[in-house]
Amino acid sequence: MVGFKNRYMVMEVFLDPNKDHQGDDPVIITQLNLSKAIKDSILLNFGECGLASSLGSFQLKYVNPITKLCIIRVSREEYQKVWSAITMVRSIGNCPVLFNLLDLSGNIKACKKAALKCDELKFEQYKLRMGTRLSADVTQHMQNCLEKIKLLEH
Numbered sequence: 263m264v265g266f267k268n269r270y271m272v273m274e275v276f277l278d279p280n281k282d283h284q285g286d287d288p289v290i291i292t293q294l295n296l297s298k299a300i301k302d303s304i305l306l307n308f309g310e311c312g313l314a315s316s317l318g319s320f321q322l323k324y325v326n327p328i329t330k331l332c333i334i335r336v337s338r339e340e341y342q343k344v345w346s347a348i349t350m351v352r353s354i355g356n357c358p359v360l361f362n363l364l365d366l367s368g369n370i371k372a373c374k375k376a377a378l379k380c381d382e383l384k385f386e387q388y389k390l391r392m393g394t395r396l397s398a399d400v401t402q403h404m405q406n407c408l409e410k411i412k413l414l415e416h
Contacts, residue, residue, distance in 0.1 A: 266319070267338040267368070268337060268338060269335070269336055269366060269367070269368060270323070270334070270365075270368070270372075270373035271334045271336070271341070271345065271348075271365070272331065272363070272364045272377045273364065274361070274364050274380070275354075276359060276360040276361075277289065277330065277357055278358045278359070288355075291325060291330055291332070293325045295355065296325055297322050299351050299359075300320075300334075300344070300347060301317070302351075303351045304316050307346070308347065315340060316336065316340045316344055319335065319336050319337035320336050320344060321334070321335045321336075323335050324414060328385065328403065328407065329380075329384035329388065330384075331377060331381050333377055334348075335370075345366075348361050364376065364380055365377070365380075374411055374414055377411050378411050378412070
């Protein structure tokens with residue numbers, strides 16, 4: 263028996279790339295609003311049949327609202343359709359966004375490694391940008407997010 267083949271995409275979300283945000287973001291990236299934006303894009307660009315074929319395996323495994331990083335699981339047959347739909351997402355809520363694919367892998371282990379490395383680097387940049395305004399709550403939330411990546415399973 264052959265296991266179900268998936269692809270894992272590590273994506274970076276850029277909020278309103280034309281503006282420089284100093285600490286406060288116009289929208290908070292959550293699993294719910296990110297998933298809705300991607301599904302709406304699949305529906306718009308590939309129709310109901312395309313959405314139905316993608317939803318069987320589509321799952322947002324991880325979302326970090328601080329570093330704007332997410333991990334998306336999708337079937338091997340559908341990953342190109344989902345990837346192209348993601349690149350066509352132009353806004354979440356009323357905030358313009360851009361997506362950048364950082365890593366594409368066939369297993370969760372390689373994906374976790376790439377996501378951990380990127381998340382740690384992005385949080386270091388975030389700490390430098392925030393300076394003394396960085397609260398202990400944000401640091402604790404980031405540590406929790408890093409632990410979530412380490413605990414990801416299929």
